Amino acid sequence: MNEFFPGVPRISYEGPSTKNSFAFRHYQPGEKVEGKTMHEHLRFAAAYWHVMRNPLSDPFGPGTALMPWDDGSNSVANAKQRVRVFFEFLEKTGIDFYCFHDRDVAPEMDSLAESNRALDEVVHVLAAEQERAGKKLLWGTACLFSHPRYAQGAATSPSLPVFAHAAAQVKKAIEVTHRLGGGGYVFWGGREGYSTLWNTDMKRELDHLAAFLHMAVAWKKEIGFTGRFFIEPKPREPSTHQYDSDAAACLNFLREYGLLDEFALNIETNHATLAGHTMRHELTVAANAGKLGSIDANRGDELIGWDTDQFPTNLYVAVDVMLVVLGMGGLQPGGLNFDAKRRRESHTPEDLFHAHIGGMDTFARALKIAAALRADGRIADFVKARYATWDAELGQKVERGRATLADLEKLALSQPAPNLPSGGQEYLENIVNDFL
Amino acid sequence: MNEFFPGVPRISYEGPSTKNSFAFRHYQPGEKVEGKTMHEHLRFAAAYWHVMRNPLSDPFGPGTALMPWDDGSNSVANAKQRVRVFFEFLEKTGIDFYCFHDRDVAPEMDSLAESNRALDEVVHVLAAEQERAGKKLLWGTACLFSHPRYAQGAATSPSLPVFAHAAAQVKKAIEVTHRLGGGGYVFWGGREGYSTLWNTDMKRELDHLAAFLHMAVAWKKEIGFTGRFFIEPKPREPSTHQYDSDAAACLNFLREYGLLDEFALNIETNHATLAGHTMRHELTVAANAGKLGSIDANRGDELIGWDTDQFPTNLYVAVDVMLVVLGMGGLQPGGLNFDAKRRRESHTPEDLFHAHIGGMDTFARALKIAAALRADGRIADFVKARYATWDAELGQKVERGRATLADLEKLALSQPAPNLPSGGQEYLENIVNDFL
Amino acid sequence: MNEFFPGVPRISYEGPSTKNSFAFRHYQPGEKVEGKTMHEHLRFAAAYWHVMRNPLSDPFGPGTALMPWDDGSNSVANAKQRVRVFFEFLEKTGIDFYCFHDRDVAPEMDSLAESNRALDEVVHVLAAEQERAGKKLLWGTACLFSHPRYAQGAATSPSLPVFAHAAAQVKKAIEVTHRLGGGGYVFWGGREGYSTLWNTDMKRELDHLAAFLHMAVAWKKEIGFTGRFFIEPKPREPSTHQYDSDAAACLNFLREYGLLDEFALNIETNHATLAGHTMRHELTVAANAGKLGSIDANRGDELIGWDTDQFPTNLYVAVDVMLVVLGMGGLQPGGLNFDAKRRRESHTPEDLFHAHIGGMDTFARALKIAAALRADGRIADFVKARYATWDAELGQKVERGRATLADLEKLALSQPAPNLPSGGQEYLENIVNDFL
């Protein structure tokens, strides 16, 4: 257990007053909230790409991350070594789920066949480590955005050969996700969009994307994979526009192409704000459609126009998330995946631990706050009362689709001027702060 | 003709070299482009609210607009006077369509019944002036966002009495639009959204909005109105979030609630950019769904976060618009409505003319440029060639939904590394500039 | 005390567990923090314009605010009545400072002379109420942005007559601020900017603004007013650009025109974020220049592109503010002015109280958190250690301006590769959350 992170202990709960930076202040896996343990509620996952493969580069400079366990090579042996490091990380943090892209865990080789073999080799180690350490795969995915072949799209590439390569990669990634018992599989359209409409046939590209997803659904059924398929919205970056720009755009696409029954959404905080929405908005849109599948728990900087993917430490946002999750009865088979990276200046292995501990404590605390707000009931009562005029006869007739404009005009012509109670936003915001 | 704008002549075409600010440089109604006249292509409309009722106030100060014809009262007589002014404006500019909200043309009175009567009186004058001057109503709508009763929404109000008032207003507005031979009717959800999710039941509000629209469709059929219903997307402002935030959000809503067949979209430039999209993107999304109904032609300032509703003078954006319009074979029964206002500093009646002349000339020029780009063909050919690999057998199989991931994997395992030609964005942008 | 807000008691401290919405949970004026009372630290002020004169209109609709004490007239009698209402508000909330614009407290009449007389009359009542209730004027100012004469600027108007009117208004407003014992006087350049550079001589306008401020300084000295002059940065809105766009732009202007000694800055949270900066950044820039004078305490919505002026309830931002304030030893003669308005839906008088209570509790709590972070010392120690290499000889030589590039090159050629400790952002953010 101390092979790769010798200075870091297994993180345990020490309570809010500890000054130990390698301890939890709030996260106690076994503590019960609304009848379930924190562990059951939160379903934390670590992102293989950020923990193991993110060099902390940015557009103005190469990576800074110290990775003493990594020999820098593209070898399968090095890839296997990383798996062992990663599982030590999972064990020390007490995170029980993880997520990966095919090319994070195993190298891309000279041919697809060789890449597939390399992936199989590493998956073998992943399976063994899962078994040994009692960890699970939250979801898998394929990297269809990094290799230059995907510069102009993968499932929306103008090139059929590229589309075919992407299809083959997804086929394989679904298979290994299935083999590892993954709870889900994510489609993130990192390159599915355009740089300019001057060179793009948007309709044809979306038709291709739909065909791609239909084939993926068929393959999932063929091999008996019962995990859930997720689409992950994101508005732009790296492109000028990406087709899956927000929850509504994804749902519209899924409805248009008859895919709605087969997909749910994986909502990320930083993608929500880049699309101009709050995280709570995106979660609510997804949940209202019965399509909130999983969450990428990070945080953005609203003053910055790209994905900063910071660790989620803002309690207000985390409370918003947990209220929606509690409201829908839990995320399973989804979870809270830390799709977050340290700052480029936070380049030590210890920073990885501080970052994840901060995120876990924030969500543990937010879970308790959200439950307390629900138990208090003042906010829910206020909302219910606000719509009370709808609960009587005519309101119900409208809600059931039995009323006409003429019925309503009759009321409007005879009623006194409507009286609106205060929307109470400031009153409600004060209540929220009471629980922080 | 010189009663209200005595210093302004009827605007006529004088060609590009004129220095007369009260003349067209490019707009010749009868000039043919792609076999139709400019007049048929462009279908310009003036917005009653901006031309007649916009005082040019802003959040930091009241109006500045000089309106010597307006006695400042809320009387029906004053309202009728404004109609005559407006038609002089239409005649002098040569704009043959117009759009209005119920409360623009006629005053809100103490009761709904009285307001309806006032509206009827003014509509009588509008009908007479339409007839006299040979002008047409592009679309009508109801103002469901200004009166304090709508502060918390209209069709999504938490209050059923408010919802009923909105329903009655829409019923009446559809009727008068029908009476005036309107080509369409617009639903703009100015208050349909929320200020905070803490007090909002989004699902229930959207259910109510859908019920409202279904009733409107039923009423339209009942009275035999054959104009088109339009939804107008806008992301926020005045609210924190509005449900009809962009084209995709509107389409998703229409699909979810079984309303897609009955509605098209009215796309506005400034709303597009506030939603983080280019105008061309929103137009293309709408057109691809067969749902581009009409256009609010204005321009925003991308560095400013609210609706500046400036007049459309940017040739690049206007060319984008006209390319989509030509590509779909024309906008009819929709048109190009100048939903645009002068700056608060441009407070003279003459500024109204300069503003509209500038918009009309810009679109006339853009129409010719778009037609020239299409005639040139280099861009369209480039795009077609870019997707050429899809035109052979396997591509067609995929497009027809007959392929499997295994089929594509087979190709991917055997093919050489895909070769991507340049996306050519810089090459294409140079061609566009050739035509400007 | 119960004349105008009969249902609202004098707000008192009841501690964190109360459910009374008309009570403080955290604000105890006499509680000591770092050796001073909360009252001395926080210096809360109410904004006359928001409490008394904001109708809660927005660009899409008129006001909704219920003001049963206001007869809706522009009379001096009505203005005097409002003063009494306002002081009941101050007494019930326990806010001891206030701020106003000349045209908030007294009406604009047909001539400047009459407006001045009306102002004098109302100032007489303000003085009496200050005396009676033991309240103080934090700062005064003149409204140079609302009247149509200022549509093209006040101190930067292209029109000398408008500039003269503004000058006269400022002269008078400084005089009455002096008479009321105001601690300061604010210049907010609401219209000092441009809508388009096509019609603007920026250089000449800035020269005029500087002349204007120099004359104001001379007048201040002439009448013996010893309060502080403040400039308030804001990036845009209502204009396309305002000259005082952020703290750096203001400081640059003050330096260029020899005004730096006579002015400090009044920093507002929502203006900071509209300029693309965090509040902490703007405060730090001002404080580093010795020019942080006063604070407009509100909050914006970073996803929205205009001034939402919400009440400050975000603890993270309030802690940032209080850390800067404690770090500079207090704000006196400035204070924390609630330049914030209720949402348009929060139209009852009670909402005014909820809103201010929430803001006051948030800052009381933030004060204690900031003091605790300072007492803990881990963050300050981390920062100090981060720059430790500068504390030795060569670093000191550089800081004193005695080193040369050649000195440093000598070191660089001989030293080993520099070793950077982690920037520790995630570690530090976790510590912050420990104190929330």
Added chain:
Amino acid sequence: MNEFFPGVPRISYEGPSTKNSFAFRHYQPGEKVEGKTMHEHLRFAAAYWHVMRNPLSDPFGPGTALMPWDDGSNSVANAKQRVRVFFEFLEKTGIDFYCFHDRDVAPEMDSLAESNRALDEVVHVLAAEQERAGKKLLWGTACLFSHPRYAQGAATSPSLPVFAHAAAQVKKAIEVTHRLGGGGYVFWGGREGYSTLWNTDMKRELDHLAAFLHMAVAWKKEIGFTGRFFIEPKPREPSTHQYDSDAAACLNFLREYGLLDEFALNIETNHATLAGHTMRHELTVAANAGKLGSIDANRGDELIGWDTDQFPTNLYVAVDVMLVVLGMGGLQPGGLNFDAKRRRESHTPEDLFHAHIGGMDTFARALKIAAALRADGRIADFVKARYATWDAELGQKVERGRATLADLEKLALSQPAPNLPSGGQEYLENIVNDFL
């Protein structure tokens, strides 16, 4: 001449009607505009980093650029080979200036001493090629943002050893710029800022930055380098905040630290818009201060929150630029440097040519349009007339600092209500379009 770009001819002028993508439509170096040749006005420069070293990577994927002349090694021989390729590019495009960072032209080696030797070797080739081909260095600079040592800043690093390394690099880069006859030297603070204020002593960092620049000035004088020093504003990216965030922030800093006399600004379009300003605003701010030194000619996408660095093809923006440049009498010793990159999809060498041709033609055209607008005079006359009230006695008294508030109050009390002519924005915008 056909060694490295065999398919590309020397680009020559063929006029607006050509369909040859390897020709100029508007740029004729010898064509006279306002008495000087286009070549003298435009002073185009190519950016070594984008033409030769930009792999076209982005945060989601590695480079795509085809560079058949590059062996991919970090060797000095490869670096020299690139110089020859670059000069062929300059010769074929007819661009006569270039700009570089030290680490673009020569590799970073294991020690500073070796890096300096490598740089010397390559500079020798640069000098020879300049001589041979008749090309000039517009400006040089040092790359202080890419290497991990600079992750926490260079001149504002918390680490003195890092600061020393940066100082040594700048010393050397100024020397080689001097040796190559560079017209200027640019300081771009790519890492001079912060990721979080929690770990940052902003005041101390800015003191260090000022000390750094003072030493650079001293060195410049010591070695007799007479080129101009430029600061390049940019608001954020890669950091959360950069100190040189916009023109005003730079000027404020230069004034505060007594550096104003020694520096001018290098303004970039995309940096302007990222700071929330138009390019014309930033240029005007710089020019008004007598500090517009040089221009990085590119274009951003206002809907995207990072530096897209696209080629400048927007005529409106280019006209804005040329109006300011003509208004100040030319840029010399600065120029128009194409700090712009092809899209990641435009990966062929030919795209480099299309991109630069488009930028050159756009600016050639903009130069002629700007000159025509100036010759026409209507806009300048309108602006002059707008301020006419200032040209009489009292206005002149104010402008000379001889008036008092009392003088102006006297006028204000006696004058009639000021009469504002229209600001005429729409009228002026129509005139601009006449010349496009």
